[in-house]
Ligand code: DX5
């Protein structure tokens with residue numbers, strides 16, 4: 636997986652059919668997804684619960700692109716090896732998940748994955764400065780994490796631009812997650828994001844039996 640800053644659309648399977656994830660992943664990749672974004676929630680760090688390492692491992696054989704695993708859990712460290720074993724390409728932990736994010740990012744890389752740092756809307760991107768050299772990706776949340784289908788928080792656009800400036804020419808992806816659709820995507824892309832996570836805006840209108848709307852939606856988010 637080599638680094639490139641071209642625009643990538645990462646559908647979040649949080650908006651897919653939970654009883655049919657394997658076929659959903661294959662369908663959305665066939666319709667043009669660049670990465671697959673997997674939202675892991677623990678009912679503790681965020682007020683919602685999704686799934687854990689066995690489900691992610693089962694999904695691995697369906698993902699042909701990049702498996703981008705977003706952990707909304709605390710603590711993170713006891714589960715890092717399980718997500719490495721599950722086959723995550725990128726493992727993202729929240730800055731807010733505990734007092735030792737520096738150690739967590741080191742441990743993710745040591746386990747053989749790319750390390751991501753996610754920042755809630757209430758967190759200044761400036762906190763990423765001492766951590767950037769441990770990061771392969773920084774995810775700027777444009778909703779409060781926990782649920783799909785929430786409204787995009789516009790004040791995060793200037794934080795994305797600031798983060799992009801802080802990164803300079805380092806090979807670090809800027810990911811944006813939450814409320815991304817065909818209207819908000821151009822704003823975050825212009826601010827310097829290269830990975831756009833989108834759940835409801837990708838999966839709406841389609842299904843595994845009729846996946847062509849996924850492709851239409853992805854193209855609309857990409858900008859036609
Ligand atoms: C929110 C998750 C997002 C979510 C995005 O906690 O991290 O990945 O699925 O969903 P939409 O695109 O519907 O806002």
Ligand code: ZN
Nearest residue numbers: 674705812832
């Ligand atoms: Zn996410």
